[in-house]
């Protein structure tokens with residue numbers, strides 16, 4: 001699947017449009033965490049995102065930076081080895097949101113941009 005066709009890109013585009021038309025607010029919590037990680041991944045940069053989405057994610061990060069940093073420090077369990085890590089040390093799948101540590105993720109498939117692929121087929125960021 002080409003990254004352009006990913007559900008996360010469609011979701012972000014829809015959310016950014018809703019924000020522009022003031023129907024929805026900025027991203028917070030896990031959604032913000034997810035979006036920032038995705039936008040800074042090589043796969044995302046290769047796919048390209050609209051200026052609308054980039055502005056939306058950037059603005060969400062600027063206004064909710066503490067929320068983002070708080071999420072980074074939360075602890076979660078790797079789905080591969082069951083060891084507990086801080087979220088900032090886990091990779092998260094953009095499709096199913098399952099988290100894996102670097103060691104477990106690197107044992108799976110790696111795509112052409114160097115990002116690990118989740119067993120569900122989603123990109124891990």
Ligand SMILES: [Zn+2]
Pocket residue numbers: 078079080081082083100101102103104105
């Ligand atoms: Zn692991």
Ligand SMILES: [Zn+2]
Pocket residue numbers: 093094095096097098118119120121122
């Ligand atoms: Zn997945």
